[in-house]
Ligand SMILES: Nc1ncnc2c1ncn2[C@@H]1O[C@H](COP(=O)(O)OP(=O)(O)OP(=O)(O)O)[C@@H](O)[C@H]1O
């Protein structure tokens with residue numbers, strides 16, 4: 203830290219940290235609120251189908267519904283275990 | 288209705304002040320304590336020794352609304368409906384609450400202020416379900432702001448208005464605001480909270496010693512015309528009634544020239 207930095211006080215304030223954290227968590231929670239009621243069931247069934255073919259954990263499957271303007275995108279991310287082919 | 292999600296942020300203080308303010312403007316106003324089992328509004332309004340029947344008695348048909356309503360000693364147009372101290376929250380039913388609200392409306396009450404309990408459980412839900420307008424009280428602090436956002440979500444999805452495809456009008460009341468700490472970057476500022484919650488600001492109530500003094504005496508703080516909190520509530524009530532009143536108390540008070548000079552060079 204230089205002499206000048208000391209006076210410029212570049213460190214973010216705790217209030218700005220609070221704001222940043224709130225913006226992230228509130229956006230996340232709004233997303234969950236707005237998801238359709240069928241999403242958990244859909245996620246569960248997709249999981250079951252995948253498990254029939256590959257040996258994966260619940261944590262390895264991520265199903266998300268994202269709103270992009272007036273269309274929704276169902277995003278499916280599966281982390282497959284290391285397989286030796 | 289007055290809500291917050293988080294407890295202890297100033298719902299009851301605000302319910303007492305705002306209902307008194309509306310009555311002082313000449314509107315026939317009722318204020319209902321929905322905090323079943325933990326009533327406090329009676330103390331803040333200084334009518335705790337005049338409680339005979341309560342909200343649950345009226346719902347259960349054990350007393351008439353007229354027997355249970357307590358007339359405020361200071362404002363002619365103000366009536367208090369106290370919460371029950373002995374029952375649990377489930378004593379409130381949708382039908383029962385609806386019946387009481389309808390009877391108050393038929394009786395010529397122009398404003399019915401519902402003081403919600405904390406949380407998002409049954410009691411809070413009963414207080415918000417029939418709301419046309421909601422005043423969300425928040426403190427400039429992370430957990431309160433987050434809970435306010437949750438309550439706003441519930442208002443717009445679970446209330447009767449939401450079920451009918453309408454919106455509950457929302458107002459943000461930011462309370463216990465400390466402009467000095469905001470200036471030092473230690474507390475969320477009013478613009479920050481407005482931006483995060485995307486809700487129209489009704490007013491900012493400063494952190495103020497007068498609130499505790501008012502509750503000690505059972506005198507809603509709006510009657511303390513000298514106090515900053517009292518004045519801030521007066522402004523908020525005027526805005527609720529559609530008047531255009533400029534926001535106050537957003538900057539630190541009496542800051543002398545030397546202090547300002549000092550802060551700037553620090
Ligand atoms: N503007 C203010 N300045 C200073 N103290 C305040 C202010 N507003 C409220 N308080 C204090 O905060 C405490 C909680 O206030 P209050 O009872 O109104 O909150 P509440 O949201 O109704 O709480 P609960 O969730 O328990 O019902 C009280 O001690 C009150 O005196």
Ligand SMILES: [Mg+2]
Nearest residue numbers: 298299322327
């Ligand atoms: Mg309360």
